[in-house]
Amino acid sequence: MSNTSDFALEDNDKCPDPLRPRPPQDSRGYFMLPQAPMESGYYTYGMLYHKPDKGAYQYAHPIMMTAILRVGLEWQAIDSRRFGVGNISLPGGRQNDDHKGHMNGLQVDIRPLRKDGLEVPVTWMDGQYDQAGTAKLIELFRTFAPVTRVFFNDLGIPFVLPLKGHDNHFHVELKG
Numbered sequence: 596m597s598n599t600s601d602f603a604l605e606d607n608d609k610c611p612d613p614l615r616p617r618p619p620q621d622s623r624g625y626f627m628l629p630q631a632p633m634e635s636g637y638y639t640y641g642m643l644y645h646k647p648d649k650g651a652y653q654y655a656h657p658i659m660m661t662a663i664l665r666v667g668l669e670w671q672a673i674d675s676r677r678f679g680v681g682n683i684s685l686p687g688g689r690q691n692d693d694h695k696g697h698m699n700g701l702q703v704d705i706r707p708l709r710k711d712g713l714e715v716p717v718t719w720m721d722g723q724y725d726q727a728g729t730a731k732l733i734e735l736f737r738t739f740a741p742v743t744r745v746f747f748n749d750l751g752i753p754f755v756l757p758l759k760g761h762d763n764h765f766h767v768e769l770k771g
């Protein structure tokens with residue numbers, strides 16, 4: 596199959612292979628988050644159809660794109676670890692069975708920081724969890740982006756609201 600026909604099937608649920616080529620810009624004009632460029636402060640993670648999504652779930656509203664890139668720059672100036680950026684939205688903002696919300700490009704999931712800096716999951720109940728680092732990261736989002744809500748179950752962090760399923764990531768919502 597040529598790349599051209601793969602691109603034509605981008606929003607076709609009948610062709611769900613997340614490893615197929617993805618366009619840099621979707622039907623809304625939203626761009627895919629750059630996939631962990633050097634010195635960006637962040638790395639990317641995410642699965643789609645049980646495979647690494649290669650950015651397929653990382654189409655961001657321009658306000659979200661600006662927020663992540665800005666927070667990444669601020670973060671890498673103060674910390675050598677990178678933070679993990681997960682699901683934002685699918686191309687065209689379509690719904691996906693394994694995720695509520697995340698359709699408008701203004702919501703992002705972020706992994707808590709680990710003390711060992713490894714770029715793998717951690718829950719807020721784990722010994723490797725870095726509460727101070729995670730609190731700082733959330734504070735940067737609130738400083739540099741129009742944050743309306745953050746869902747995360749470590750209620751020792753200011754501003755966050757508890758929500759089922761939010762032990763190994765925090766969910767940030769921005770005002771559009």
Ligand SMILES: [Zn+2]
Nearest residue numbers: 702703704766
């Ligand atoms: Zn979320």
